[in-house]
Amino acid sequence: MAEINIAPDASTPEFVPNKMTGQVNEVDMDYCAQQVVRAGRFLEKGKIDSAEAALRQGLERVPEHPECLAYLAVCLAAGKRKYITAEKLVKNIIKKNPYDPTAWYALGRINLLGGRREQAFKNFKRATQVSRDDVHVEMAVEQMDPRQGSVINLLPRDHFLNIWLGRLRKQFAS
Numbered sequence: 235m236a237e238i239n240i241a242p243d244a245s246t247p248e249f250v251p252n253k254m255t256g257q258v259n260e261v262d263m264d265y266c267a268q269q270v271v272r273a274g275r276f277l278e279k280g281k282i283d284s285a286e287a288a289l290r291q292g293l294e295r296v297p298e299h300p301e302c303l304a305y306l307a308v309c310l311a312a313g314k315r316k317y318i319t320a321e322k323l324v325k326n327i328i329k330k331n332p333y334d335p336t337a338w339y340a341l342g343r344i345n346l347l348g349g350r351r352e353q354a355f356k357n358f359k360r361a362t363q364v365s366r367d368d369v370h371v372e373m374a375v376e377q378m379d380p381r382q383g384s385v386i387n388l389l390p391r392d393h394f395l396n397i398w399l400g401r402l403r404k405q406f407a408s
Contacts (some may be wrong), residue, residue, distance in 0.1 A: 258295075258296050262295040262296050263296060263299070265292060265295055265296075266292040266293075266295060266296045266299040266301070266302050267301070268292075269288045269289060269291055269292030269302060270289070270292065270301045270302055270305055272285075272288040273285040273286075273288045273289045273302075273305050273309070274305070276288060277305070277308065277309070277312070282309050282312050282313035283313060285305070285309050286306065286309040286310075286313065289302045289305055289306040289309065290306070293306070300327045300330070300331065300334055300336065300337060301336050303323055303324075303326075303327055304323075304324055304327055304334075304336045304337045304339075304340035305336075305340065306323070307319075307320035307321070307323040307324045307340055307344060308320065308340050308343050308344060308347075310323070311343070311344040311347045311348065312343075312347055317344060317347065317348040320344045321341065321344055321345075321348075324337050324340050324341045324344060325341070327340075328341065332364075333364045334364070335361045335362070335364050335365035335366075335368060335371040336361075336371070338357050338358075338360045338361035338364060339357070339358065339361040339371060339374055339375060339378075341357045342354045342355070342356075342357035342358040342360075342361060342375070342378065343378060345357060346378065354378075358375045358378060361375055362375050384396040384400070385399040385400055385403060386399065
């Protein structure tokens with residue numbers, strides 16, 4: 235009788251690493267999520283190089299992981315001042331999924347770092363709109379937005395009365 239070998243070896247497809255087959259499994263996705271959390275902590279401490287290294291480790295397992303790519307773009311803008319490259323990277327994520335709040339948040343941070351405040355706040359607003367009440371995204375946007383609340387809550391923040399009264403309030407506060 236012939237013996238059947240059930241253990242995978244180098245010649246079986248089960249042995250081929252995920253990187254070569256192009257398949258992504260739960261373990262790799264969890265690893266990427268952990269790397270994003272690590273990178274977030276590094277970014278909070280100002281350790282941009284460490285954050286970038288953590289994200290690149292995650293991207294080795296899942297090259298198209300949107301959160302890793304979004305935070306990597308923030309690292310490129312903050313650490314290496316590659317604003318255009320970072321913006322293109324995040325816009326590609328948004329093109330694939332326009333309802334990704336992390337990508338909109340990252341684009342806002344990149345624009346803020348690049349000195350484009352008005353565009354940054356538009357992107358932060360878009361992040362909160364698509365977040366579906368995600369508390370983490372809304373808290374992150376609040377931390378990045380140094381502006382006070384609108385003076386007249388019934389009107390949108392960008393209404394001319396709120397802008398004018400906000401400037402007046404700022405003048406009297408200083």
